[in-house]
Amino acid sequence: MSLFSSLSVSASGMAAERARASLLVENLANAETTRTPEGGPYRRKDAVFASEAVTSPFGSEFANAIGAEGTGVRVAEVIEDQSAPERRYQPGHPDAGADGYVAFPHINPAEDMVDLMSASRNYEANVAAISAVKDMISHSIDLLR
Amino acid sequence: MLNPVAGSLERYMDLLSARQKLVASNIANAETPGYRTVDLDFEREFRSQVAGGQPRASEVPGLEVNHDGNNVSLDREARLLAENGLRFQVAEALLKSQLQQMRQAISGGGSG
Numbered sequence: 001m002s003l004f005s006s007l008s009v010s011a012s013g014m015a016a017e018r019a020r021a022s023l024l025v026e027n028l029a030n031a032e033t034t035r036t037p038e039g040g041p042y043r044r045k046d047a048v049f050a051s052e053a054v055t056s057p058f059g060s061e062f063a064n065a066i067g068a069e070g071t072g073v074r075v076a077e078v079i080e081d082q083s084a085p086e087r088r089y090q091p092g093h094p095d096a097g098a099d100g101y102v103a104f105p106h107i108n109p110a111e112d113m114v115d116l117m118s119a120s121r122n123y124e125a126n127v128a129a130i131s132a133v134k135d136m137i138s139h140s141i142d143l144l145r
Numbered sequence: 146m147l148n149p150v151a152g153s154l155e156r157y158m159d160l161l162s163a164r165q166k167l168v169a170s171n172i173a174n175a176e177t178p179g180y181r182t183v184d185l186d187f188e189r190e191f192r193s194q195v196a197g198g199q200p201r202a203s204e205v206p207g208l209e210v211n212h213d214g215n216n217v218s219l220d221r222e223a224r225l226l227a228e229n230g231l232r233f234q235v236a237e238a239l240l241k242s243q244l245q246q247m248r249q250a251i252s253g254g255g256s257g
Contacts, residue, residue, distance in 0.1 A: 002162035002165075002166050006166040009170050012173055013169075013173025013175075017176075020176075049176050051170075051180055072173055073174050073177055122172075125172045125222070125223070126173060129168065129226055132229070136161075136165065136230060139237045140158070140237065142237070142241075
């Protein structure tokens with residue numbers, strides 16, 4: 001039934017926004033990190049979304065009798081900011097170079113906060129869609145009473 | 146078994162479910178680069194459904210496109226989300242009264 005696969009579509013949206021939010025939080029937490037396992041300062045990460053056809057748990061057996069296909073969303077890739085790190089003059093810092101400059105991550109907390117708000121709003125929009133569809137399903141079930 | 150009105154109501158509800166699914170897709174893809182809003186032409190699809198056709202989704206023209214090629218408007222989708230839910234409730238109430246009539250006919254129109 002079409003309504004149940006709508007739930008999968010919204011759930012994929014929630015999962016993607018949650019993944020994005022966790023990357024943004026990671027960026028905020030690492031705004032001052034100068035050491036990473038790969039070496040060098042932390043690099044800002046962001047998620048790129050791509051749409052994807054959702055498969056219902058029942059698979060093709062219960063393939064929709066009705067033609068309109070819904071498309072979910074997934075995190076296609078996680079991109080790292082490749083711009084040059086921000087150099088600050090801190091000669092006392094253990095990671096300072098010979099010239100006294102330290103490479104800090106190029107992170108603008110305001111940018112991450114704004115993106116975080118948008119991820120959170122989109123998450124809420126998906127939750128609203130789920131609850132609207134849930135109401136429709138429970139009303140259909142009420143027909144049996 | 147039920148009268149043609151109930152049959153039409155059923156198709157109407159099917160179509161509303163299909164539309165709600167597209168709205169859910171649009172909301173889920175609100176930040177997908179290059180994604181375009183899709184919707185059904187409700188009136189036309191309802192007529193073709195009553196005639197036994199399959200609904201077709203198409204891109205919605207005239208929406209503002211973002212810098213990343215996405216044109217989902219959350220306001221539009223929120224409105225449709227609520228509208229579809231309400232339309233569905235109306236159809237459900239009508240269908241319920243049809244079923245009620247059927248029950249009454251079965252029980253001979255008596256109070257039981």
